[in-house]
Amino acid sequence: MSFISEENVRGGGSVFRDINAEDEDWQPTEIESLCMNCYQNGTTRMLLTKIPFFKEIIVSSFSCANCGWSNTEIQSAGRIQDQGVCYSLKVKTKQDLNREIVKADSATTRIPELDFEIPPFTQKGSLSTIEGLLDRAVAGLEQDQPGRRAADPVVADRIQEFIQKLKKLKDLENEFTLLIEDPSGNSFVENPLAPQKDEALTVTRFKRTVEQDKQLGLRADDDEDLDEDPAGEDLETMRQEVLVFPTNCPECNSPASTNMKLVQIPHFKEVVIMATNCDNCGHRTNEVKSGGATEQLGTKITLHITDPSDMSRDLLKSETCAVLIPELEFELGMAALGGKFTTMEGLLKDIKDLTVSKNPFICGDSSTTDRVEKLSEFGEKIDKIIAGEMSVHVILDDPAGNSYMQNVYAPDPDPEMTVEKYTRTFEQNEELGLNDMKTENYQEEN
Structure with a gap:
C-alpha cells in the first residue's frame, strides 16, 4: 500500500519536508493496520520529514482504540553512505x-x-x-x-x-x-x-x-562475485567524455543526475571529479576520488599561511586525508568532507560550514551556551584566516598519498610549504585495507 499521496509531493516534488507548525496542510498519513497486542484494527500515522543527523526520516505512530496499546518508531529514509x-x-x-x-x-x-x-x-x-x-x-x-x-x-x-x-x-x-x-x-x-x-x-x-x-539490500543474496571492470573500455575516450548517471539528491531525495569525468592534475596524477546538481531544490555537491593506486608512502603537506594570496592555492583533498590546524587545536578526520578539488579558501569555508553553520548540536534542545560560544569563536577565527588577519599552519595528512597542494613557485621550491613522505603505520594500513591485500606473485591459471 502506498502512503505517499499526491498532496505529500506537492511543491517541488519532494516527499520529505521540514516540520512547520504553521503549515496546516502538512498532516500525517493515517493507515488502518493490525494491532499486534489484541489483533484488532488500529491506526498507524506516518510523517515524512527531515531532522538533524538522520536527514530524511519516516516517523510512525501506532495506537489501538480497542486495547489502548501504542508505540512509536523512527526509520531512516536517507541514503546509505559510501563507507x-x-x-x-x-x-x-x-x-x-x-x-x-x-x-x-x-x-x-x-x-x-x-x-x-x-x-x-x-x-x-x-x-x-x-x-x-x-x-x-x-x-x-x-x-x-x-x-x-x-x-x-x-x-x-x-x-x-x-x-x-x-x-x-x-x-x-x-x-x-x-x-x-x-x-x-x-x-x-x-x-x-x-x-x-x-x-x-x-x-x-x-x-x-x-x-x-x-x-543492507545493496547486493543480491546469490551474488558472490566481486564487481568486475567493464571489458574493452577505451580509456582515452573516457578522458574526453563526461559520464552521466541517475541518482537522488542528498537534500530533498528527488531524482537528479551526477556528472563524472577523468581529469589530469598538472604535476600530480589523474583524478575522478563527480558533480551533482538538483533541479528541484538547487542543491549542488562535488566530490573528487583518486584515479590511481595507493602510494607506497603517505604524504604530509604543511602550508604556512602568511598572505591572503594563499587562499587561491588549488588543492586536492582525498577522502583518506585529514586536515589539521595546530594553532586552533583543530583536527578534521578522514572522510569527514569527502574528496574535494578546491582552493584553500574553499576548504576553510567548508570546515566552517561543517563545524558551525551546519552543526546540529548548536540548534534547539541540543545547544548549550558554552558550546555555541566556542563554535562561534572558532568560526570567527576561520574568517580571520581567510581575510589574512591570522597566520596559521594548515596540514594535509594523507596516509594514502593521494592529496595535493599547488606550489605557486613551481618548478622552484615553495618557501612556505613542506611536503613530507612517511611510512604508514600498521593501524593506517589497516584502515586503508592494505594489510590483507596481496597483489604480488600471482600466476595466471590455465
Whole structure:
C-alpha cells in the first residue's frame, strides 16, 4: 500500500519536508493496520520529514482504540553512505553518559568489558544518549524476566546478575568502552569538544563486506562475485567524455543526475571529479576520488599561511586525508568532507560550514551556551584566516598519498610549504585495507 499521496509531493516534488507548525496542510498519513497486542484494527500515522543527523526520516505512530496499546518508531529514509563507520568511545565521566548518539537499525553495539552485544536489525533506529541506550538495553532484558523465572530460574538469575552489571555502568565505578559499528554509515556519536579533536572518541571508516552489502539490500543474496571492470573500455575516450548517471539528491531525495569525468592534475596524477546538481531544490555537491593506486608512502603537506594570496592555492583533498590546524587545536578526520578539488579558501569555508553553520548540536534542545560560544569563536577565527588577519599552519595528512597542494613557485621550491613522505603505520594500513591485500606473485591459471 502506498502512503505517499499526491498532496505529500506537492511543491517541488519532494516527499520529505521540514516540520512547520504553521503549515496546516502538512498532516500525517493515517493507515488502518493490525494491532499486534489484541489483533484488532488500529491506526498507524506516518510523517515524512527531515531532522538533524538522520536527514530524511519516516516517523510512525501506532495506537489501538480497542486495547489502548501504542508505540512509536523512527526509520531512516536517507541514503546509505559510501563507507561504513565505527565509533569507539571511552566512557569515563558523567558528562560522557549525556553524549547524544544516533544508532541506525543496521548498527551493532558492543561493550567489550561485559562481552555485551546488540546485533544489527534487532532494534529500531533511535536518537538518544549513552545513558538512554543503557536504559533501553536493561528494559529489553527485564521484559521477559517473569517468564524466564517460571521456566528456568537459573538462567533468569544469571540474566538478572548481568542486568545489575549494566546498571552499574551508569555509576562509572570503572570506565568502559562503547563501540557502535554501522555498515550504512548513518550512525553518529556526539563530540562535545567540537571543533577540537576528542581524545576519548575514535572514528574510523571501513569498506563494507559482501555480507554487509546483502544485509543492507545493496547486493543480491546469490551474488558472490566481486564487481568486475567493464571489458574493452577505451580509456582515452573516457578522458574526453563526461559520464552521466541517475541518482537522488542528498537534500530533498528527488531524482537528479551526477556528472563524472577523468581529469589530469598538472604535476600530480589523474583524478575522478563527480558533480551533482538538483533541479528541484538547487542543491549542488562535488566530490573528487583518486584515479590511481595507493602510494607506497603517505604524504604530509604543511602550508604556512602568511598572505591572503594563499587562499587561491588549488588543492586536492582525498577522502583518506585529514586536515589539521595546530594553532586552533583543530583536527578534521578522514572522510569527514569527502574528496574535494578546491582552493584553500574553499576548504576553510567548508570546515566552517561543517563545524558551525551546519552543526546540529548548536540548534534547539541540543545547544548549550558554552558550546555555541566556542563554535562561534572558532568560526570567527576561520574568517580571520581567510581575510589574512591570522597566520596559521594548515596540514594535509594523507596516509594514502593521494592529496595535493599547488606550489605557486613551481618548478622552484615553495618557501612556505613542506611536503613530507612517511611510512604508514600498521593501524593506517589497516584502515586503508592494505594489510590483507596481496597483489604480488600471482600466476595466471590455465
